[in-house]
Amino acid sequence: MDIVGRRNWYFLLSLAIILPGIISMLFFGFRLGIDFAGGDQFNIAFKQPTSAADVQKEMDTFNVEATVQQAGPNNVLITTKPLGINEETAVRDDLNKKFGGTVASSAFVGPTIAKELVVGAGALIAIASILIVAYLSFRFNYKFAVCAILALLHDVFVLTGVYSILGKILNLQLGEINTLFVTAALTVIGFSVHDTIVIFDRIRENLRQASRLTFEQNVNLSIIQSLARSINTSMTVVFVLVALFLISPQNIKGFTLALLIGIVSGTYSSIFNASPLLVVWRRLDPR
């Protein structure tokens, strides 16, 4: 199997997935959850099946920029602008009176805190990346470190791009960016680097043993040698996540999907991007 030799095809495949995502991010942005946009959100449980359209009609009388979505036969999810205590109580009482609905869960995020979260999430990814580069430069060398981070950025862009498309172009609740999504993205970063390091470790080991292989052959051999492990580990995590995705309640489906996409992407990037990038770099700068 010659993975390194066909590297340009693999880079192309990555680009084919990332580019539409980036275009979508640039032109449409994200579908922000209330964690980031600020607002009030209620999950209302009714005693009998109730349609979102009816509740929407009722909510429109309040003039609070409400959007109502069906979250189950007996459940709707209402999102509004940030409400004051009185407004909120009025809404709750009204829904209870008209439809017999009670609040199953609610979330409120004020405008100040929403802004902080946006800044915070980007900063976290940056800080974590810098520290990981430092550690990998110490254990391997800076070329390995930079390639690992490039693979990491690949995964971040795949994930955010797919979510931009899901949320804005397909207009799905699933594609909402919220705190849980940030957690998922950070998890993916951890996993991506983890995966890449295992292959790098193999390259490091093989390079130490004197052999007649070229650098390129060596990298390819290392990828093949760790392939069983890469796929086995990812498969086990993917199994768990698929199980979780299928039976998880609506509110964490987006979260498990993000983990799923990120981990598949992380496995792909560590096999097909990170190590082949080392070879590309070596050719440009053969020291």
Add this chain to the structure above:
Amino acid sequence: MRVDRRLLFLIGVIALLALFIDGFAYIYRAATNQPLTGKIRGIPTLNIGFLGFSQQIYVHKGLDLQGGTHLELEITNVRSGTPIREARDIAVQIVERRVNSSGYAESVVRPEGDNRILVELPGVNLEQAKQILGKTSYLTIWEWVPGIPDAKTLQELNPTNANQYQGFKPQFTNIDGSMITSASRSTDPNTNLPDVQFSFNSKGSDLFCNLTRDRVSHPQGTPENKIAIFIDKDLVEDANVQSEICGGTGIITGGFTPASAQALAVQLNSGALPGTISLVSSTEVGATLGASTVKLSLLAGAFGLAIVIVFMLLYYRLPGVVASVALLLYAAIALAIFKLTLAGLAGFILSVGMAVDANVLIFERVKEELRAGRTLGASMEAGVRRAWPAIRDSNISTLITCFVLYFFGAPLIKGFAITLAIGVLVSMFSAIVTTQQFLQVLAGLRPARRLALYGVQAPKAA
């Protein structure tokens, strides 16, 4: 590396301890007729203060799984002269007192950042939570001195009140509600009207004594003879001082109804809030939703674990058994120390993946060594040794991510980070110590020496 009996013993002890903790709480609760959620009476709480880690030793459910309300409060408009962190700490105490006096003793109130407070109220819905936190009042005592109120005073006090005496301005006496130790509704024995009595701590008592001694020296009825009591911005009492009051108690009379006197007493008991508390975010989970989430999550966790075990048994045969035992042991330990929340669950799943990964790395190496024709014992030893750098470096980079998340992340992210970090550490222990010891035990057993049991064909040339 030989079988180390002491290590095996240690593994056994940890396993039993973890299982004991997992099962113990339920048996104990049932035996003592306690409700199945919340803190258990008579069980110690494990505190690791600098990590903000506080946990009773039993399977612990977070708010999103047990139902309840999580609020984030912010202190703004802090009175000049009070450092923001001090104001925050005072506010934490006040909120804590409010919450505890409402009988929600399982709640958590803690500072977050410079000016935020986190409140977790299990089993309480948002409406109730808001009622509990409600309005706290800031009591201040002022004296009248010649002059004109400046802009700052007019911002702190209602301008109508501040300007009520021509040529006099209110001046803060440094006595505020934080010096009040208790307050209660009472009845004036002379007029039979409701009033509010309160007592000062020693500092307040001294200040009040000096203040009244000074005021009584001015002619009766003039503004300089009066003391003004403000609650928040409003004047509630502007009383003539007839004699010095040095006993450490005071009385507010001022046209109360019994109900309004009672309300003021409660507010004073909540102490002095040196600013305004406002709600910046809240999350509320109904008990039913929480319960169904628990069921689903546990189901998903168990299902996922089962798939992983089946996979490992099929692919790695005998070592798969070893890894499964190590993994179950890991799950037991993890359940014993984690707080079970949705984010925590994610951290757990991820660390299961990493625990499996360490095992997979070792087994792949062992297979390679076996294929190269080494003996079982030597292969196992070499497998662990050669897998170690990869396990070490990958886990350290994950720990770096956890570290960043923990120190810079929002509360929810913090929970995830600590879960993942503990998960990574426990899984490293599980893979390196537990798996290795079990493998060594296997290598010493004659029936376990057939290579087919390891998914490897006997090498052609030995």
